[in-house]
Amino acid sequence: MQTDRRLFLALAVFAAMPTGSMSAFGGEINDVDGPAIKGYDPVAYFTAGKPVAGSAQFTTLYKGTTFRFASAANRDAFVAAPEKYAPQYGGFCAYGAAGGYKAVIDPAAWTITDGKLYLNYSTRVQRSWNQDQAGYISKADRQWPSVAKQDKVNR
Numbered sequence: 001m002q003t004d005r006r007l008f009l010a011l012a013v014f015a016a017m018p019t020g021s022m023s024a025f026g027g028e029i030n031d032v033d034g035p036a037i038k039g040y041d042p043v044a045y046f047t048a049g050k051p052v053a054g055s056a057q058f059t060t061l062y063k064g065t066t067f068r069f070a071s072a073a074n075r076d077a078f079v080a081a082p083e084k085y086a087p088q089y090g091g092f093c094a095y096g097a098a099g100g101y102k103a104v105i106d107p108a109a110w111t112i113t114d115g116k117l118y119l120n121y122s123t124r125v126q127r128s129w130n131q132d133q134a135g136y137i138s139k140a141d142r143q144w145p146s147v148a149k150q151d152k153v154n155r
Contacts, residue, residue, distance in 0.1 A: 029065040030091035032104055032153050036067045037119065040107040042085045043074035045117050051107040062086065087117045089144055094118040095129045096154060097147050098139035103154040113137065121154075 029036055035054070036042070044052035054068025058075045061067075062082050069075040078085045089097040096103030109120035113133050120126040129136055140147075 029063055029086075030102075030105065030153075031065045034066075035059070036062070036065045036091050037087060037105070038107050039068045041070045041074050042067060042087060042117060043077050044070055045110055045112060046085065047074070047077075051110065084115070085117065087119050089118075089140055090148065091119060092147075092153070093121040093125065094140055095120050095125050095136060097144050098136040100143050100147060101154055102147055102150050102152065 037054075039054050041052045041054040044050065052070045054070055056068065058069040058072055059066050060069075060075055060079055062078070067075075067078060067086075069078065088094060091105065093103035093105050103121045105119040106122050107119070109123045109126040111118050111120075111126070111130065111133065118129070118133075118137070120129050
């Protein structure tokens with residue numbers, strides 16, 4: 001009986017511990033500057049083909065981070081398939097992830113490659129990214145497990 005109570009308390013403490021925001025690769029989701037993608041709607045990149053500011057009226061939590069959407073329909077699409085719409089590398093700069101570090105993003109610096117959303121630090125960095133997306137994605141995929149564990153975020 002005492003062991004059961006200790007196990008229950010240990011599980012309760014573990015469940016209450018903050019887990020941080022986790023991406024598909026096991027790292028944090030970028031909420032350095034507030035909501036994910038600085039409040040931009042991740043679904044709109046796919047449906048509108050451009051960055052669209054989300055609204056505080058249409059939000060959801062995904063892996064501990066708030067995502068905003070331009071409409072209830074976009075929010076519902078995200079909730080139904082978050083792995084389809086969530087940005088790669090936790091929403092940190094994909095070019096930075098390839099280089100072995102976390103960096104903030106500019107929501108206007110983005111690409112969709114093979115059905116996945118990649119964000120970059122700036123449109124200047126995006127130009128470099130666009131010169132060899134496949135190579136950078138390969139590097140970032142290899143680097144992300146260790147990059148995800150970093151506390152420091154480059155601004």
